[in-house]
Amino acid sequence: MDFTETERIRDLKLRATRFLDEFVIPAEPVYAQQKTEIGPWETPPVMAELKKAARDRGLWNLFLPGERGAGLTNLEYAHVAEITGRSPWIMPEALNCSAPDTGNMEILAHFATPPVQKRWLQPLLDGEIRSVYSMTEPLVASSDANNIDTLITEDADGLRINGRKWWSSGAMSPACKVAVVMGRSNPDGEHHRTHSMVVVPLDTPGVNVLRSTSVFGYSDSGHGGHAEILYDDVRVPRENLLGELHGGFAIAQARLGPGRIHHAMRLVGMAERAFDLMCSRAHERTPFGRPLAEQGVFQDWVAEARIRIETTRLLVLKTAWLMDTVGNRGAAIEISGIKVAAPRMATWVIDHAIQAHGGGGVSQDFPLAELYAQARMLRIADGPDEVHKMSLARRELRRFA
Amino acid sequence: MDFTETERIRDLKLRATRFLDEFVIPAEPVYAQQKTEIGPWETPPVMAELKKAARDRGLWNLFLPGERGAGLTNLEYAHVAEITGRSPWIMPEALNCSAPDTGNMEILAHFATPPVQKRWLQPLLDGEIRSVYSMTEPLVASSDANNIDTLITEDADGLRINGRKWWSSGAMSPACKVAVVMGRSNPDGEHHRTHSMVVVPLDTPGVNVLRSTSVFGYSDSGHGGHAEILYDDVRVPRENLLGELHGGFAIAQARLGPGRIHHAMRLVGMAERAFDLMCSRAHERTPFGRPLAEQGVFQDWVAEARIRIETTRLLVLKTAWLMDTVGNRGAAIEISGIKVAAPRMATWVIDHAIQAHGGGGVSQDFPLAELYAQARMLRIADGPDEVHKMSLARRELRRFA
């Protein structure tokens, strides 16, 4: 194991932290204010300024390996992702590193045909448009991806899509122009050779964006919400297929590894933000004659929080390092591990920070309640904890069979 | 201990359950729809119909002991409160049994002067107006009520109030007309002889309702939100004092006992609602080849939930019975106990119901996320868990000193 903070990592962290402190944190109240002024689904204008500033500072598309992006390893990017998690509604987008665009760009870069790459990947890389990932469905237990029931059929004219999706995050935003859609193309196929993935421009006839679902009362409006979309006999050309026909699972799998590092490290950053708020607050409030910071139960939370944050961060870094060195498959146990460990740690830390803030903690006066909602959602998104634990356990138990 | 379900309790439960099934549950989508149509702080019109129906059926002011109310014991009312918790945004209000009106009516009935009772208690009993309880403050650790810093001074003209409050729930509603305000009147007084409580009409000059704080992303709009109020040199006549000058703590204490039974039993009802949703859903969803209802981890949640709900319910019933037989003081350990146990149980059950619903669980398609926010808030409101545990422990440890 080698998590050495190389010179390169130290430099990246320094630059990202400066950007956070000098641009992002000061922009938070501006962003919040602008959100109340523009329509519900528009992106606050300050975002364009932040994007420009980030790009000027070389903090752009850091998530993307290889020539198209910044060429960082997963381990290197992980450190940046943590810092972006301190302001999770603003900084990832400012750096063009926010989900689901990151995952979509990755699979477009690997699996899309050249015309599709030109049409959709380039503007995404330039932060000019946003995209949506249409996988989860309201009518089936999507925690088991085999259940996905949207139909993709092939005919002479290309591909035809019929089905209903939800949690298509971002699609309420006018800036969101294109979807990656997973559907069943081969009902009787072999295991994991049953589904395909296609690129669907959102202005294609038959694409009906119906409404947005909320996350604990929050609409995630700045990001374009979480749309329910009816794909009603939508037709796209064959070139919009990603990878092979019926090869959707392999693409979904490839997409997941890095995405989990990103989510997990952002959660570490979210937890650190909550930790800072909790510790600062504790010096300012004095219930029962002593500052909260000197009270035993509160100190217990601080110690627990530090232990949980630190152990989780280490596991994510190890996972990133494994992905860099032995690949997704060799890191499978750890990838499942962080998918479970990181949101749980973050919800724990944030929940205790809320409690330490009293009524303020659940309100809009601190980011804590919304951080909680985000972190809690991540115990469900991309598969609930239980599925990842099952998968991890089966892999371990195989060794003893 | 005698929790016998008397004939009277059975009758009450039957009538309340019928009202829930025939009126309240069907009204839920209507209420939700109307909320989207009226301005943010208005009460949905269906509420008036429900109130009338409840009153016609003798389900009115059941919370209030003695002649003014239904004359129920705490134990008897507890059973009703559980049923109202199944639809906590609608049924308590429909029965004129919702916080903070219930607590306010109780203290008005016990401690207000006759003119104040006539002016404010009667319309509250009739469900014509709503009221607010102004205790918590944004600038101090209000978990320790000694910190409350709003100033109440007496002069020849009466009482003068200066201070800032928040979590003054309900005050955003146009129907809300009067506040009960706690403030410091005797800074150098003996322990618990430092604060007073006064009745303040909301249209008094100097009462500035500034904004509402949210609970996670929810505004509790139907109920009139949670207001921040600046009391800026507000003057009320001496007759608006509740009880004795500097006797505010005793009143606050008297208010709390029954309130905790109400909250705790509603939480039991909220948990039962989540339990039902979780169990029903589990028969409908089939991840990985077997219905969720047949999967081990899910069954474990069901068993845990049932054990937690049942044990908590029993503790609340015992507490109610103790209050009826030996009074608040004799029930002090149990009152602290349910303040801690009930919201914790409910958040646990609801959180697992959310997880069992996947994305639907955090969304507006099920009441679960909003139930969670309510239950979580109750680990803070009326004093955070930690304060009640400290108080319970000190009482126990005294026996061994």
Next chain:
Amino acid sequence: MDFTETERIRDLKLRATRFLDEFVIPAEPVYAQQKTEIGPWETPPVMAELKKAARDRGLWNLFLPGERGAGLTNLEYAHVAEITGRSPWIMPEALNCSAPDTGNMEILAHFATPPVQKRWLQPLLDGEIRSVYSMTEPLVASSDANNIDTLITEDADGLRINGRKWWSSGAMSPACKVAVVMGRSNPDGEHHRTHSMVVVPLDTPGVNVLRSTSVFGYSDSGHGGHAEILYDDVRVPRENLLGELHGGFAIAQARLGPGRIHHAMRLVGMAERAFDLMCSRAHERTPFGRPLAEQGVFQDWVAEARIRIETTRLLVLKTAWLMDTVGNRGAAIEISGIKVAAPRMATWVIDHAIQAHGGGGVSQDFPLAELYAQARMLRIADGPDEVHKMSLARRELRRFA
């Protein structure tokens, strides 16, 4: 629900508590001393004195309903069982109310033929001998009773038993004279019509008591340990069959209900003993300048412990009351519930009492570590938690199918 502490219950509690304080607690050091002096499996002589004293005071066979015993309801006896749990190695035996004799006496009273009752039930009721229940087996997952593999075959001479059992508690004691053995008699029979139960005198040829298994490091020597027994072609007459041939499951089931009340209430008593020790100790120790009793984290444990003990006690009392009024079947959910809740609560409370005692807590200087081992064992004995949760959940989920 009616848990009224009747005059009769109050009287029982008073007498049992007096016996505890005046006889049992003072006998604890004597018992411990005698154990070091006699051989490993003998009963300390003080037990005979305690038995006599208990019998003289009408505290004898209280567990047994009907004419043969004290005629108490389950609810009435539950209160006594809690008190016996405060000294679980001495008081239950002193009152002739200790497992497995209690369960064995119950089934002998219900299901044995008259000659067997005369030969074995009477001396057990008189506390002259002890008995063993041979169910669990080392070679199969006995948490699923269907796996039990000891063979019981019938021929012209009677019944023949072949198999290996362990956790046959008490059989190491010279006072233990008879076993109740469960075995497979009907391999191809219908569900729950496959096993039989027989009475086997321990001096029957072929009964080989091989060794004792320990619980953590404790041998439970005073009680006769936990024996592994090889039944090697053991023959008993047909009259030794309990109930019907192949009717063993029904008997096992009947045995379990009351047994779970007994165990659960003793666990409540064990937890109360640990609670008392923890609270007393906290006034005597002063780490970091303040008595432990005034430190926040410790107070948190006290409050948690009180809440957990109280809620669990209430659930056990409700279960006892249900068994008295609607029978085992109507109380099935609650019986499973207390089987899970009581040992968990007790291990939690005792574990924290250990922690509050530091090194003393794990040592022989306090009963805490041995109480922990007992309580922990009860998360496994009579079926592990997981089986009971599964059973409870299935029953609940059926309502929603």
Next chain:
Amino acid sequence: MDFTETERIRDLKLRATRFLDEFVIPAEPVYAQQKTEIGPWETPPVMAELKKAARDRGLWNLFLPGERGAGLTNLEYAHVAEITGRSPWIMPEALNCSAPDTGNMEILAHFATPPVQKRWLQPLLDGEIRSVYSMTEPLVASSDANNIDTLITEDADGLRINGRKWWSSGAMSPACKVAVVMGRSNPDGEHHRTHSMVVVPLDTPGVNVLRSTSVFGYSDSGHGGHAEILYDDVRVPRENLLGELHGGFAIAQARLGPGRIHHAMRLVGMAERAFDLMCSRAHERTPFGRPLAEQGVFQDWVAEARIRIETTRLLVLKTAWLMDTVGNRGAAIEISGIKVAAPRMATWVIDHAIQAHGGGGVSQDFPLAELYAQARMLRIADGPDEVHKMSLARRELRRFA
């Protein structure tokens, strides 16, 4: 951070693992058998053979940095310590790496006068004798080391020691020849300049080894138990003082850092042993028609265990690396962190392995119950969890003051 598994670490792990598999695991039943044959406090003879084999293979004194030992870094040794934890009663001693000898050798090497080093350090390094660390006292809350009350006074003849200690581990063994004793020498001194540490040969007049305390029911007999020792006017020459007079706290502190790495890594190894046992067993047992390995609740435990083990191991490795690079002080938060995290993780994993083994789990047929007792003890030894959490939290909160 750089946890790179260097060539040297890989080689060490390989050799240690081979020694475990080829010598230690096969010696376990021999050791157990010999323990039943020799008197209670003797070391089983097989240990001498194992020590020789280890020394022959260069697996000797690996814990000790610098020339006297193997010259390993903390990070390098940590990997070995984990492997020794798989057989914690045998392998550490076989490698001359068992507590409290390791810590004693470290402080003798750093702080003893040359004659004391010659007399006591050398035979310890050669594994010829064992030693004891006498710190904890039965009469005070030793979790706060300031409470330590044994008196050390200086006069013309040297040092005089009076006091009572317990948990002086190892002193029941005839092989144990010397104690390191901490006592109060300067009652009115400044903070942390109040205590001294001295070397006391166990055959000095006035040293009374009174009895041994057990851990749950285990006596740790192979290791010489845990002695209560009365130091009754014991006199030693001035040269037996370790370091400066009144400088005991600094020595105790220096001793603790590496010791915590050792304990924590052994706990990781203990947890891995339990994990292996649990997973193997799960393929062999089939309750309710499916192997335990295929049941959801069990799989959940496996995943949880893996996540907890892995995150804890990473934190310990990071701590070791920090100690190697920035020293004890720079690693203070992490040292406290692993003191809390490792025993908690291990007790969790072992407890679930016990549960998966049913009755076998608590018995002598598997090492699980004794592993649990060891791990549980380590939540108390060297200071209870609560003290380390307090210390960690204070350090963190200082940043926000």
